[in-house]
Amino acid sequence: MTDPCAWEDLRMSRRLKIFDTTLRDGEQTPGVNLNIQEKLEIAGQLVRMGVDVIEAGFAIASPGDFEAVKAVSENIKGAAIASLCRAVEKDIDRAWEAVCKAERPRIHTFIATSDIHLKYKLKMSEQEVLERAAAMVAYSKKYCEDVEFSAEDASRTRPDFLYKIIEEVIKAGATVVNIPDTVGYSTPAEFGALIRGIRNNVSNIDKVDISVHCHNDLGLAVANTLAAMENGAVQLECTVNGLGERAGNASMEEIIMGVNTRKDFYNITHKIDTTQIYRTSKLVSSLTGVAVQPNKAIVGVNAFAHESGIHQHGVLAEKTTYEIMTPESIGLAQNRMVLGKLSGRHAFEERLKEMGYCSLSTEEIQKAFEKFKSLADKKKVVLDRDIEALIEEKASKIPEVFELDSFQINSGNKVVSTAMVSLIKEGNKVSEAATGDGPVDAAFNAIERCAGISLELEDYGLKAVTEGKDALGEVTVRVSREGQIFVGKGVSTDVIEASVKAYINAINRAVSELGEEELKRPASGVSEVL
Numbered sequence: 001m002t003d004p005c006a007w008e009d010l011r012m013s014r015r016l017k018i019f020d021t022t023l024r025d026g027e028q029t030p031g032v033n034l035n036i037q038e039k040l041e042i043a044g045q046l047v048r049m050g051v052d053v054i055e056a057g058f059a060i061a062s063p064g065d066f067e068a069v070k071a072v073s074e075n076i077k078g079a080a081i082a083s084l085c086r087a088v089e090k091d092i093d094r095a096w097e098a099v100c101k102a103e104r105p106r107i108h109t110f111i112a113t114s115d116i117h118l119k120y121k122l123k124m125s126e127q128e129v130l131e132r133a134a135a136m137v138a139y140s141k142k143y144c145e146d147v148e149f150s151a152e153d154a155s156r157t158r159p160d161f162l163y164k165i166i167e168e169v170i171k172a173g174a175t176v177v178n179i180p181d182t183v184g185y186s187t188p189a190e191f192g193a194l195i196r197g198i199r200n201n202v203s204n205i206d207k208v209d210i211s212v213h214c215h216n217d218l219g220l221a222v223a224n225t226l227a228a229m230e231n232g233a234v235q236l237e238c239t240v241n242g243l244g245e246r247a248g249n250a251s252m253e254e255i256i257m258g259v260n261t262r263k264d265f266y267n268i269t270h271k272i273d274t275t276q277i278y279r280t281s282k283l284v285s286s287l288t289g290v291a292v293q294p295n296k297a298i299v300g301v302n303a304f305a306h307e308s309g310i311h312q313h314g315v316l317a318e319k320t321t322y323e324i325m326t327p328e329s330i331g332l333a334q335n336r337m338v339l340g341k342l343s344g345r346h347a348f349e350e351r352l353k354e355m356g357y358c359s360l361s362t363e364e365i366q367k368a369f370e371k372f373k374s375l376a377d378k379k380k381v382v383l384d385r386d387i388e389a390l391i392e393e394k395a396s397k398i399p400e401v402f403e404l405d406s407f408q409i410n411s412g413n414k415v416v417s418t419a420m421v422s423l424i425k426e427g428n429k430v431s432e433a434a435t436g437d438g439p440v441d442a443a444f445n446a447i448e449r450c451a452g453i454s455l456e457l458e459d460y461g462l463k464a465v466t467e468g469k470d471a472l473g474e475v476t477v478r479v480s481r482e483g484q485i486f487v488g489k490g491v492s493t494d495v496i497e498a499s500v501k502a503y504i505n506a507i508n509r510a511v512s513e514l515g516e517e518e519l520k521r522p523a524s525g526v527s528e529v530l
């Protein structure tokens with residue numbers, strides 16, 4: 001005999017319905033409060049995305065929420081609009097008042113069904129809850145054709161009682177029966193079995209859509225939702241970015257991209273336009289003020305980023321080596337290669353090409369790569385502007401007569417600054433020490449001693465090339481010799497090192513233009529270097 005609950009049968013005949021509760025359960029995220037305009041904006045985007053139902057709020061909660069649900073109902077077309085309400089007449093009246101003008105209104109009424117909730121919270125018996133649930137569904141039905149009933153804390157409810165109450169609310173006219181894992185307690189196998197049990201044990205279950213609403217307390221909300229779907233749930237309740245009470249709800253983007261990416265396994269349809277996912281996530285994050293964690297699946301900033309060399313090489317050769325879905329499929333322009341200390345030459349060369357550095361020789365690329373690696377050791381992420389600075393520092397093709405070997409500075413507010421600098425000239429190391437008015441001045445004096453050259457410092461400028469504590473500093477010095485100006489640049493995450501490099505660069509320019517002998521001659525009107 002064929003299993004009446006076989007997943008094969010379901011997926012052949014059903015399409016998923018996405019019930020978005022960002023504006024209701026999502027708003028239960030501590031600290032989140034959406035005004036009418038913000039709810040309208042998010043609801044408009046949810047329709048653009050193709051959700052089937054928008055739960056716009058809890059109409060009796062406050063006058064503001066009532067107005068927001070009403071505004072969404074009156075202005076947003078293309079999805080059913082629901083308001084949540086307790087199994088209480090005055091709540092249902094208010095919910096109906098708010099949604100009655102919607103193109104497709106829905107009343108969503110609920111009551112808890114687990115022993116714990118009945119005993120400690122509602123202080124009602126099973127029989128009382130059963131009667132209240134059926135009566136309130138019937139009451140809602142007088143207003144509205146589409147009535148959803150939720151058995152709060154269903155996953156901790158005695159199965160026999162759950163079956164019974166579902167049967168009764170269906171008889172009373174419910175069109176959708178929602179099975180919440182209210183406290184995120186269930187596991188995928190258990191939750192799937194619960195849905196299967198409902199399908200096997202509730203005689204009139206085929207008259208309604210089974211819905212699920214999973215919370216993420218154990219990080220299982222999406223897994224439980226998908227397990228329920230495999231066992232017959234057709235309406236999936238979820239929120240954008242997984243917002244919601246406590247650890248949140250099942251995240252819509254994860255459910256949808258899971259179903260899409262594993263179409264080979266699930267083979268079920270929905271009407272979500274996935275290319276709206278990224279935009280929707282951004283909108284919700286900005287209006288709720290809840291940032292998306294960087295490593296969040298699908299919409300986190302790192303979800304399509306690759307930092308390590310082996311992965312970058314693979315992705316550059318063929319994206320599917322490390323990408324199971326495309327960034328374009330969620331509306332992101334492209335993946336992101338993050339350049340850091342674990343990156344490799346392939347990704348670095350590719351970035352140079354993208355930045356327009358197409359004519360660098362192999363040797364220049366090699367040198368730039370070495371500099372990049374040593375910068376990446378000091379800096380978490382190397383940005384394009386860092387690379388520009390590295391390349392431009394190199395691009396000044398003047399012969400490096402003097403190269404920096406090392407330097408050491410001693411400085412403080414109560415000591416005279418001293419610097420010890422070693423330069424390499426034609427393979428030989430020359431070291432000198434000098435004092436100065438501050439560490440930079442001391443370093444410049446020591447450099448001049450090493451080089452045996454004296455120049456006038458006309459100007460010194462320091463700017464951050466990138467942001468953050470580990471930003472690259474770029475120093476520009478203007479030095480002169482008998483009225484002729486030479487500019488030197490240096491970049492480093494250490495401003496003293498950037499200064500030292502800039503000064504050496506200026507000296508090398510002067511040497512290349514005037515010659516070392518000329519520079520060693522005492523300049524007219526300038527005293528010799530001590």
Ligand SMILES: CC(=O)SCCNC(=O)CCNC(=O)[C@H](O)C(C)(C)COP(=O)(O)OP(=O)(O)OC[C@H]1O[C@@H](n2cnc3c(N)ncnc32)[C@H](O)[C@@H]1OP(=O)(O)O
Pocket residue numbers: 025028058060061062085086087088110111112121122152182245
């Ligand atoms: C699992 C969920 O996410 S459920 C939705 C949770 N969301 C919210 O609670 C947000 C909106 N809520 C509110 O604004 C308020 O709680 C209101 C307006 C609904 C009720 O406010 P108050 O009248 O001040 O009651 P309060 O919130 O303190 O307590 C809830 C009351 O409702 C009862 N109750 C709780 N759920 C239900 C229900 N589904 N059906 C009937 N009664 C219920 C409780 O037993 C309690 O009753 P009591 O006042 O007789 O003790």
Ligand SMILES: CC(C)C(=O)C(=O)O
Pocket residue numbers: 025110150151152153178180181182183213215
């Ligand atoms: C009221 C229902 C749908 C709910 O939010 C829950 O049980 O978590």
